[in-house]
Amino acid sequence: MQDFKHFDPKQAAMDEARGLLEAAARAAMADGSLPEKELPAFVVEVPNDVKNGDLASNFAMAGARVFGMPPRKIAEAVAAAMPALEETHFSRVEIAGPGFINLFLAPGWFADVVLAANAAGADYGRTSYGKGEKVNVEFVSANPTGPMHLGNARGGALGDCLAAAMDWAGYDVTREFLINDAGNQILKFGKSLAVRYLQIFRGEDAVPFPEDCYQGADIRVLAQKFADVHGNVYMEKPFEELQKDIAAFALPLNVQGLKDDMAKYRVNYDVWFSETTLHESGAIREMLDKLAERGATYEKDGAIWYRSMQYAEKYGGNKVTRKGLDGEVTDEDKDEVLVRANGVPTYFAADIAYHYNKFAVRGFSRAIDVWGADHHGHVARMKGAMDAIGLDGEKLDIVLMQFVRLMQDGQPVRMSKRTGKAIGLAELLDEVPIDSARFQFNLREPGSVMDFDMDLAVAQDSENPVYYVQYAHARICSILKKLAEDGIVFEGADKADLTLLTEPAEKELIRHIADFPGEIISAAKSYDPARITRYVTELANRYHKFYNSCRVKDAEHCVCQARIALCTATKNVISNALTLLKITVPESM
Structure with missing residues (x-):
């Protein structure tokens, strides 16, 4: 039997x-x-209408100037000289229109697709396209000073499924979460906790809570936990000591909460990278020295500045367009402060050191960051900084993810009916099945604003896309089980005459099965895992069409065996697509 490991039928054809x-x-x-x-550069592609050929080429048109001949004449010469097709996956070649060369796939190719999906089983769809390239995918990286918000739900599903698609496409992928456990937000976190701690013992009237502190109820809970452990010991200590120690107490609890939320969401990171390590290891100072050596920084007003304008221009500059009362306003380019006059590095300095660590220290050949669309103004600066420090900004790719609007009963939902607060990731997963959340958040490409329909997410009918796909898998399992109960034993795809699968619905389904490896590659290349959800939804649709038009049980024995093989092939592909998306694969519903 042919080795179908990493087999991509469509690309092979x-x-x-x-x-x-x-x-x-x-x-x-x-x-x-x-x-x-x-020979001219030419294209081989799948035409919109396969009735005129399964594949088409513009070789003759592309060669008109090269050969100095009319395209039709070139096409006729090529078709006449075509090698014998008996040992190929093609049955015939035809010329159409001004010189298109159309090739028709032979039954043997369709048979190989079904055989491959059966033989490769759980590995069908995996390819070696990425050649083991070492890739880092960083996503969510939520601020550890509070719980996950709704945007993290989309970012988690998007980043995790993108990483999975790249893994299936043959890349060596590392999933990463950056813990922003240093800088102003941690100082603000500690201050917020410290004030709430003092309020526990002195009362809220005696200790006003500053407006610039974190207002969430989670701050009260953490402050109480600290008080439960330490009592009123810190009441007489300096505020700075309380601020530091209570932050050190609470931060690991919050980080563990982030890990728990992600694990519940079926997102398991390979690396949880602490920003603090960049400060403690001297990595930021080393980065600053490297930039200085390359002339990328200068000093002004006691601060160290980075020549952002010089390096960001290649990637579209630093101009940020914002909405104003008088229409759109474009902010001017500006250089960036890396170290403030007080000697404290900025977040941008830490971010440069962090990405330098990815490339130069850990050896990733490509880094992919999934950011909220509100960070679009930072893209050119970050890519330019990689060039400034001696790396290649083209190797840093940013996926900008648009916001999510939660919908219920056709209306936007901002607050939880149960808590009266903004709905976060943890609460969403309490109300919506994880399968639905992961699937629905990957229904649209990252750059599209999306509505998340909570009513649809909990629906158990064909209107819910994940239910529709899962039902197709369960239906195939039920069909196969019923056939076995009726004494129809499947002898194996390798024993069946798969060239008998010639009905239009059969060929349409097989063509779609053949697309699966290529769709995964396309999802990896375009950073758009929504291609997988769209693909598997259409696969379920084509299977239902096949089953409604092609009888399995009542067909002649040889046709029945071939159709059972097609059923198992489809079942394998649905299972693989859902597994890639980390969605359960039910055998009954």
Whole structure:
């Protein structure tokens, strides 16, 4: 049997078609039908209407100027010189219109697709496209001073499924969460906790709570936990000591909460990277020295500045367009402070050191960050900084994710009916099945604003897309079980005559199965895992069409066996797609 590991049927057919066309063109040049020239650059693609051919090429049009001949004449010469097709995956070649060369796939190709999806099983769809390239995917990286918000729900599903698609496409992927446990937000966190702690013992009237502190109820809870452990010991200590110690107490609890929320969401990171380590290890100072050596920084007003304008221009500059009362206003480019006059590094300095660590220290050849769309003004600066420090900003890719609007009963939902507060990730997962959340958050490409329909997410009918797909898998399992109960034993895909699968609905389903490895590659290349959800939804739709038009049980034995093989192939692909998305794969519903 053929080795179907990393087999991409569609790409294999396109590669074979290209090889046949090139061989035919060279043969035509050898017999004088075409003049001796360098082969033109040409395209082999799947046409919109496969009735005119499963694959089409513009070889003749692309070669018109090269060969100095009309495209139709070139196409005729190539078709006449085409090698014998008996040992290929093609049955015939035809010329259409001004010179399109159309190739028709033979039954053997369709048979190989079904055989591959059966033989490869849980690995069908995996390819070696990425060649083991070492890639870092950083996503969510929520502020550890508070709970996860709704945007993190989309970012978690998007980042995790993108990483999975890249893994299936043959990349060596590391999922990473950056813990922003240093800087002003941690000082503010500690101050907020310290004031709430003092209020526990002195009363809220005696200790006013500053407006610039974190107002959430979680701050009260953490302050109480600290008080439960330490009592009133810190009442007589300096405020700065209380602020430092209570932050050190609470931060690990919050980080563990982030880890618990992500684990519940089926997101498991390979690395939880602490920003504090950059400060403690001297990595930020080393980064500053490197930038200084390359002339990328200067001193002004006691601070160290980075020549952001010089390096960001390549990536679109630092101009940020914002909405104003008089329309759109573009802020001017400006250089960036890396170290303030008080000697404290800025967040941007830490961010440069962090990305330098990814590339230069840990050896990732590509880093992919999933950011909220409100960070779009930081993209050019961050990529330019990689160039400034001697790396390649082109190797840093930013996926900008648009915001989410929660909908229920056709209306936007901002507050929880139960708590009266903004709905966060943890509460969303209490109200909506995780399968629905992960699937629905990946229904749209990252750059699209999306509405998350809570009513749809909990619906158990075909209107709910994840239910529709899961039902297709369960239906196939039920069909196979019923066939076995009726004494129809599946003898195996390798024993079946799969060339009998010639009905339109069968071929349509097989073509879609053949697309699966390529769709995963496309999702990895475009950083858009929504391609997988769209793909598997359409696969379920095509299976239902096949089953409604092609009888399995009542068909002749040889046809029945071939159709069972097609059923198991479809079941495997649905299972693989859902597994990639970390969505449960039910066998009954």
